[in-house]
Structure formats: structure tokens, C-alpha cells
Amino acid sequence: MRCHYCEWRCELGMDRFGVCKMYYSDGEAIRERFPRRWCSFGVIGIEAIPFYHVYPGSRCMTIGTSSCNFHCRYCANAFIAKRDPAEMQDELLDLTPTDMVKTARKLGCHHIVFNVNEPAVSMDSLRELAREAQNAGVTMGCLTNGYTTPESTEILASLFSFFNISLKGLSPEFNREYIGIPSVEPVLRTIRQLAAIRHVEVATPVIQGVNDHELDEMAGLIAAIDPEIPWHVFRLLPEDEMRDTPYPNIVSVNSLLEPARGKLANVYFHNFVGSEWVNTLCPSCGSVAIERFSLGCGGDKLQRFLCPGARCSSCGHTIRLLGDRVAWNDGGGAQ
Ligand code: SF4
Numbered sequence: 001m002r003c004h005y006c007e008w009r010c011e012l013g014m015d016r017f018g019v020c021k022m023y024y025s026d027g028e029a030i031r032e033r034f035p036r037r038w039c040s041f042g043v044i045g046i047e048a049i050p051f052y053h054v055y056p057g058s059r060c061m062t063i064g065t066s067s068c069n070f071h072c073r074y075c076a077n078a079f080i081a082k083r084d085p086a087e088m089q090d091e092l093l094d095l096t097p098t099d100m101v102k103t104a105r106k107l108g109c110h111h112i113v114f115n116v117n118e119p120a121v122s123m124d125s126l127r128e129l130a131r132e133a134q135n136a137g138v139t140m141g142c143l144t145n146g147y148t149t150p151e152s153t154e155i156l157a158s159l160f161s162f163f164n165i166s167l168k169g170l171s172p173e174f175n176r177e178y179i180g181i182p183s184v185e186p187v188l189r190t191i192r193q194l195a196a197i198r199h200v201e202v203a204t205p206v207i208q209g210v211n212d213h214e215l216d217e218m219a220g221l222i223a224a225i226d227p228e229i230p231w232h233v234f235r236l237l238p239e240d241e242m243r244d245t246p247y248p249n250i251v252s253v254n255s256l257l258e259p260a261r262g263k264l265a266n267v268y269f270h271n272f273v274g275s276e277w278v279n280t281l282c283p284s285c286g287s288v289a290i291e292r293f294s295l296g297c298g299g300d301k302l303q304r305f306l307c308p309g310a311r312c313s314s315c316g317h318t319i320r321l322l323g324d325r326v327a328w329n330d331g332g333g334a335q
Pocket residue numbers: 003004005006007008009010017018019020021022023069120121
């Protein structure tokens with residue numbers, strides 16, 4: 001039986017677990033090898049994940065499972081994503097969907113966000129969790145590498161209300177050498193498919209001298225889908241197989257982003273302390289609509305929310321947001 005969850009479309013059997021090693025087939029269905037096994041849960045602000053246009057200021061419980069269907073040379077979560085999942089099961093948390101949602105509620109979280117590895121490798125567990133979360137009025141979001149098939153992208157859209165999709169690079173050479181996939185086309189297709197029906201933000205980790213020359217072309221591709229998709233350009237701090245690679249120069253990368261700012265309404269450049277490019281500016285008058293502070297490395301915070309009702313307080317232009325500002329301590333579930 002062939003797995004349809006991502007574009008590897010692996011042939012599965014009782015002892016054939018696919019590229020991600022997370023599924024098998026008993027001849028009747030695709031089954032998870034390690035259902036309801038979670039590698040972490042933590043609590044962070046939504047800006048730190050990052051989502052900049054979703055319920056600003058809200059509190060998220062973040063979760064993950066194990067393994068991945070990509071093999072990124074610079075992976076920051078290699079200790080989870082690249083290990084054989086069978087070898088790490090003793091280290092994982094065994095929590096039912098009910099327990100997960102109750103925990104999120106007790107921690108005062110408005111959302112549950114899957115952000116450690118790739119959701120496509122744990123589809124059934126996430127389906128169960130999403131059902132429980134929907135019943136409890138807790139919204140779910142995820143980070144994804146976007147390598148899903150059209151049919152599994154539809155499944156993801158039924159589980160999650162908001163997505164941050166990673167667009168890592170465009171050329172076949174880059175994708176083969178640095179990511180381990182033959183083509184970026186499925187990722188672009190997923191961005192197109194999800195942006196039509198769900199809130200989507202896109203993130204691109206920049207490696208200077210490797211994919212920075214593609215930034216303008218990426219901006220054009222995103223703008224052709226929807227110029228209001230927020231784009232997070234990340235100064236990559238390479239890890240794993242690329243830990244000796246120098247960090248990108250902030251001034252050089254930022255100068256490459258100037259043309260992109262004429263194509264997309266919201267181009268953010270962050271993952272370093274004190275970034276000047278983390279505020280949302282009104283696309284009409286240029287006033288600051290949402291002010292943030294960046295502590296770098298997933299430490300972005302909301303400072304001031306200046307567009308109540310998603311209207312620029314200077315000119316009244318609509319700022320694209322999924323949900324209004326949420327107080328960190330209100331303890332309720334955002335719908
Ligand atoms: S989800 Fe895993 S098993 Fe399924 S096609 Fe992708 S890599 Fe293969």
C-alpha cells in the first residue's frame with residue numbers, strides 16, 4: 001500500500017516504514033507506528049513561533065512528535081527530526097488527546113501549535129487531537145515543510161486554522177543538496193492550496209551565499225499567490241551538518257530584501273536580537289500597526305497593538321489578521 005501523506009509516496013508494508021519511518025501498512029490501511037507520542041510541550045507567545053498575523057499576543061502550547069520527511073543539512077531539531085523514531089520512544093510523552101487539550105487549558109493557552117517536526121508524519125494522532133481541541137474551542141496551528149500531497153494538504157486544512165509554511169529554496173540543486181528532496185514544486189503547490197482556504201504565513205531560512213540570491217524570485221512567487229501573505233525571512237543560524245557555516249550578514253541580507261518590500265505587504269527579517277524589521281506597517285499609509293520586539297532565536301514579542309478591529313489607527317486601512325489582539329493572561333480559548 002502506498003502512503004499518500006507526502007510526495008515521497010512511499011510503498012509501505014508490515015516491515016516497510018517509509019522515508020519518515022513513522023507509518024506501516026497492514027494491507028488494509030496506513031497505520032501510525034507510534035500514535036499519541038509527543039516529544040514536548042511548552043508555552044510561548046504566538047509571535048515567537050512565529051505567527052505575526054494570528055491573534056497577536058496570544059499564548060500557545062507548542063508540541064511535536066518525532067522524525068521528519070526532509071533531511072535538511074542545517075536542521076535545528078535534528079536530535080528529534082533525524083533520529084530513528086523507534087530509538088527515542090522511551091523519551092517521549094504518552095498523552096491522550098483529552099490530556100493534551102486539558103493541559104493546554106490549564107496552562108491558559110489559546111491555541112495548540114505543532115512546531116517541532118513535520119505534521120504529515122503524525123497524521124492520525126493530530127486528527128484525534130484536533131477533534132478534541134475543536135470540541136474544547138481551542139484552535140490549532142502548525143509549521144509545515146509543505147511537502148504534502150494535495151489530498152493530505154486537505155486533511156491538514158481540516159485540522160489546523162493557521163499555517164506557517166517553510167519555503168527553503170527554489171533550485172533543484174539546492175533542494176537536492178541541502179534539503180534532500182528533488183523539487184520545490186509540491187511546496188509551492190501547498191502554499192497555493194492552503195492560502196486559498198486558510199491563514200498562511202511563509203518562512204524562509206537564509207543561508208548566505210547558498211539561497212540568498214533566490215530571495216527576490218521567492219518574493220515574486222509568493223506575491224503571485226497573494227501579496228498579503230506575511231513572509232518571515234530568517235537569519236539562519238545553521239546547526240547539525242552545517243554548524244561551522246558562518247552566520248548571514250544582517251546588512252547584506254537586508255539589502256537583498258529591498259526589492260521584495262515592493263512586492264509583498266509584509267516582509268519580516270528576524271532571528272537576531274533587536275531586528276528593526278519585525279513591525280507590521282500599514283500597507284496603505286506606512287504607519288506602524290503592530291509593534292514587536294525581537295530577542296532573536298524565537299524570542300519575538302508583541303509590544304504595542306495599534307490596529308484594533310484590524311484597522312490602521314492612522315488611515316483606517318484593513319490590516320490582514322486572523323483574530324484580534326488577545327491578552328496573554330485572559331486564560332480563555334480563542335475560537
Ligand atoms: S509521510 Fe512518511 S511514509 Fe508517508 S509518503 Fe511521506 S515519508 Fe513516506
